[in-house]
């Protein structure tokens with residue numbers, strides 16, 4: 001069975017994020033995702049959406065305490081919310097931020113990658129791929145208002161955005177730190193970083209698993225602006241206004257031209273990428289590394 005949940009319409013592949021949800025949920029999720037958003041706002045348990053139809057934008061807040069780790073549930077709800085906004089012509093931009101104090105997102109949920117079976121790992125990785133593809137190729141203007149720590153998968157999400165505003169707090173580090181966990185950022189994580197900060201800086205950042213504090217993140221181009229914490233949201237809004245002053249069709253075609261080749265690389269090898277992930281994460285040595293890392297995270301408190 002093909003692992004990629006998508007259908008082709010003309011030259012465009014429409015991904016159906018709910019296609020990998022348990023069978024019973026399909027119809028309900030699909031019809032919900034087709035509805036218009038309107039002005040009242042919507043959301044789910046883990047993704048809060050605050051629409052401003054008059055402005056054509058929505059603020060999307062991740063709220064999966066304590067650290068917005070990207071569980072299968074959060075990934076699913078995230079993709080469904082995105083799909084809703086993408087399908088509603090009212091919306092031209094999204095500001096992506098966190099509802100969890102001090103953390104934008106702790107990245108992929110380590111519990112999803114520890115002690116589970118291969119089928120679970122495959123399902124999980126497919127959901128990670130899906131979110132990345134959705135975000136990276138979104139027609140909407142995406143602005144990340146990074147109001148907390150932003151490691152690994154959290155950083156990846158911010159890198160899919162068109163612009164990143166980071167709050168000026170030394171605790172709010174950002175980067176792809178996978179090697180510190182004894183794991184490897186896959187090629188599409190790497191490609192996303194290279195497209196943002198260039199090859200040489202990525203090589204150093206990835207091998208050393210560097211988590212950049214705000215001033216350095218700005219210097220290497222990992223973020224576009226660093227502002228006092230209480231100005232992150234307002235700055236994101238004024239940056240959004242600038243991006244929305246560009247005609248959508250011209251901006252969207254340009255974005256697609258810049259990003260399509262990178263996305264296509266994954267689209268063409270989704271199944272083998274899943275197999276690589278499952279094989280890698282199932283190794284005893286990798287499981288041990290992740291357990292050690294989780295242990296350190298827990299010890300930090302005590």
Ligand SMILES: CCCCCCCCCCC/C=C/C(=O)SCCNC(=O)CCNC(=O)[C@H](O)C(C)(C)COP(=O)(O)OP(=O)(O)OC[C@H]1O[C@@H](n2cnc3c(N)ncnc32)[C@H](O)[C@@H]1OP(=O)(O)O
Nearest residue numbers: 069106107108109110111149151152153184277280297298
């Ligand atoms: C040959 C090539 C093949 C390649 C195949 C692919 C290979 C695999 C690729 C996998 C890519 C992985 C990407 C990732 O995103 S991995 C996740 C990396 N994330 C991190 O390193 C961040 C870890 N967390 C932190 O540093 C801190 O928690 C943080 C700074 C975010 C917040 O600190 P704070 O002090 O506020 O909170 P705590 O540390 O006390 O955490 C609270 C509880 O949350 C738990 N926690 C934290 N992060 C995670 C996580 N990512 N997943 C699950 N759980 C997490 C933490 O343990 C605390 O739990 P308890 O309250 O139970 O102790």
